[in-house]
Amino acid sequence: MSSPARVVIVGASIGGLTVAESLRDEGFDGEITLLGDEPHLPYTRPPLSKQILAGEWQPEQAAIRTAAELDGLGIRVLTGRAATGLDVEARTLHTDDGALPFDELVIATGTRPRPHPVLAEASTLRTMDDALRLRERMETARRVAVIGSGILGSEIASAARKRDAEVLLVGRSGSLGFGGVGTLLSDELTRLHEQHGVELALRAELVGAELAGAGLAPNASGSTTLAFADGTSRAVDLVVAMIGGTPRTEWLAASTLDLADGVVCDHLGVAAPGISAVGDVAAWLDPITGRHRRVEHQSNAIEQAIAVAARLAHGGEGAQPVPLFWSEIHGTRIHAYGWFDPERPLAELPKTSDSPGTVSGSHDEAGELRGVVGWNAPPRDFRTARAAVVTTIRPLVAHS
Amino acid sequence: MSILVQTDACVGAGQCALVAPDVFDQDDNGIVLLLEPDPQGADLAAATRAVRLCPARAIALSTT
Numbered sequence: 329m330s331s332p333a334r335v336v337i338v339g340a341s342i343g344g345l346t347v348a349e350s351l352r353d354e355g356f357d358g359e360i361t362l363l364g365d366e367p368h369l370p371y372t373r374p375p376l377s378k379q380i381l382a383g384e385w386q387p388e389q390a391a392i393r394t395a396a397e398l399d400g401l402g403i404r405v406l407t408g409r410a411a412t413g414l415d416v417e418a419r420t421l422h423t424d425d426g427a428l429p430f431d432e433l434v435i436a437t438g439t440r441p442r443p444h445p446v447l448a449e450a451s452t453l454r455t456m457d458d459a460l461r462l463r464e465r466m467e468t469a470r471r472v473a474v475i476g477s478g479i480l481g482s483e484i485a486s487a488a489r490k491r492d493a494e495v496l497l498v499g500r501s502g503s504l505g506f507g508g509v510g511t512l513l514s515d516e517l518t519r520l521h522e523q524h525g526v527e528l529a530l531r532a533e534l535v536g537a538e539l540a541g542a543g544l545a546p547n548a549s550g551s552t553t554l555a556f557a558d559g560t561s562r563a564v565d566l567v568v569a570m571i572g573g574t575p576r577t578e579w580l581a582a583s584t585l586d587l588a589d590g591v592v593c594d595h596l597g598v599a600a601p602g603i604s605a606v607g608d609v610a611a612w613l614d615p616i617t618g619r620h621r622r623v624e625h626q627s628n629a630i631e632q633a634i635a636v637a638a639r640l641a642h643g644g645e646g647a648q649p650v651p652l653f654w655s656e657i658h659g660t661r662i663h664a665y666g667w668f669d670p671e672r673p674l675a676e677l678p679k680t681s682d683s684p685g686t687v688s689g690s691h692d693e694a695g696e697l698r699g700v701v702g703w704n705a706p707p708r709d710f711r712t713a714r715a716a717v718v719t720t721i722r723p724l725v726a727h728s
Numbered sequence: 729m730s731i732l733v734q735t736d737a738c739v740g741a742g743q744c745a746l747v748a749p750d751v752f753d754q755d756d757n758g759i760v761l762l763l764e765p766d767p768q769g770a771d772l773a774a775a776t777r778a779v780r781l782c783p784a785r786a787i788a789l790s791t792t
């Protein structure tokens with residue numbers, strides 16, 4: 329396979345940047361253009377809900393590469409530039425500032441937070457600008473409600489407790505989720521939040537909100553009274569809604585791509601001839617489950633990017649990404665690697681050190697280890713457990 | 729070529745120690761430890777891979 333001359337990458341964040349860098353790692357010497365609609369050079373998002381919200385880091389610390397480094401790699405970066413349309417046949421990308429022809433296009437546009445249906449004005453968090461706004465509001469908010477029972481809800485609750493605010497964490501489903509691990513860690517997370525003084529309302533449906541004073545306007549003070557389906561209400565100074573993300577495919581609506589949930593791709597990340605997608609926006613075919621699914625983890629974006637770059641540079645297939653996720657909640661480090669069957673409880677695995685952390689595993693029907701979770705785990709034990717995870721392509725559940 | 733680590737960014741994911749065990753280790757809290765700041769040959773290739781895989785972008789390769 330001959331390598332393409334011009335690669336255009338849409339989305340200048342971890343996924344897009346890693347494609348560009350990895351193309352150079354692979355010896356690709358054609359043109360690389362990386363465009364993104366944010367005003368910033370690529371930065372990492374995981375610190376936004378952790379070090380940045382807690383006030384421990386300045387924005388520069390989340391930056392990944394300097395302009396000089398990108399220049400040195402021969403990567404043309406266009407910031408503040410949005411893709412607005414795609415002509416798959418003509419291999420042309422339309423942007424808010426002209427058209428860009430390409431031989432290969434990589435879509436890495438991520439997701440945006442879904443607005444809360446009852447309270448669209450609530451604060452949310454995806455970008456550096458969101459994080460800086462939220463941080464400012466957290467500095468004065470004494471009573472914070474976080475809506476959303478996923479990892480980001482838990483992390484923001486944790487960041488608000490670090491600042492000693494009263495925190496109410498609101499969910500609907502009755503349990504707390506942890507990415508690909510599903511609700512298997514719900515009891516542990518519940519205990520962790522309770523130990524750190526977070527009030528949990530996990531079966532609470534928000535049905536209305538009344539704004540007093542300047543309400544929820546950015547940087548405003550004033551309180552919001554939240555009304556729940558059971559008739560209770562609660563006044564808070566700040567409401568943050570983290571109820572999941574929507575893939576950013578709006579600019580592709582008129583294209584011929586399959587956008588059933590994000591950009592639908594095969595197991596190599598190919599969406600159409602000459603078009604690939606990586607990261608949070610991409611629904612690759614997962615050979616393990618036989619389904620297309622999006623994985624919203626930093627490591628997934630990186631591994632998919634490396635695999636796509638290898639394929640574009642010299643036709644290699646690259647390794648199938650294995651989900652790897654981490655989080656830090658109230659100072660507890662949680663790592664998850666592999667696949668998890670929500671129907672099967674985790675079983676604690678042996679460890680070699682006497683530290684209080686744990687490593688637990690998820691086994692498939694045949695009794696094989698398919699996923700591991702470290703809870704403040706001794707690093708060596710977690711690595712040993714990881715290495716034992718069976719990552720060959722076989723289904724988690726036998727199909728009838 | 730030399731390796732630089734930024735320990736305050738490290739999230740203890742252990743990708744580095746897994747793909748380049750002769751270059752990186754982790755302390756008891758999982759934080760990266762640099763065993764070999766100036767790797768050569770196969771270790772350099774493994775370290776380059778670790779730089780790319782580190783989900784926290786806590787490791788860098790410096791040419792200076």
Ligand SMILES: Cc1cc2nc3c(=O)[nH]c(=O)nc-3n(C[C@H](O)[C@H](O)[C@H](O)COP(=O)(O)OP(=O)(O)OC[C@H]3O[C@@H](n4cnc5c(N)ncnc54)[C@H](O)[C@@H]3O)c2cc1C
Nearest residue numbers: 339341343364365373374410411437438607608624625626
């Ligand atoms: C607050 C927060 C904390 C997180 N913490 C963790 C964690 O602890 N561990 C973990 O594994 N993962 C974490 N994640 C998830 C991780 O950040 C994502 O998986 C990762 O950022 C995905 O990278 P990406 O490049 O696919 O998409 P993104 O990082 O979302 O980047 C997409 C980029 O494309 C741009 N874009 C979108 N549409 C267009 C367009 N039409 N034209 C031009 N540009 C466009 C966007 O503005 C954005 O800059 C966290 C995410 C958030 C928001």
Ligand code: SF4
Nearest residue numbers: 738739741742744782
């Ligand atoms: S891969 Fe990165 S985050 Fe993980 S232990 Fe190594 S340096 Fe730390």
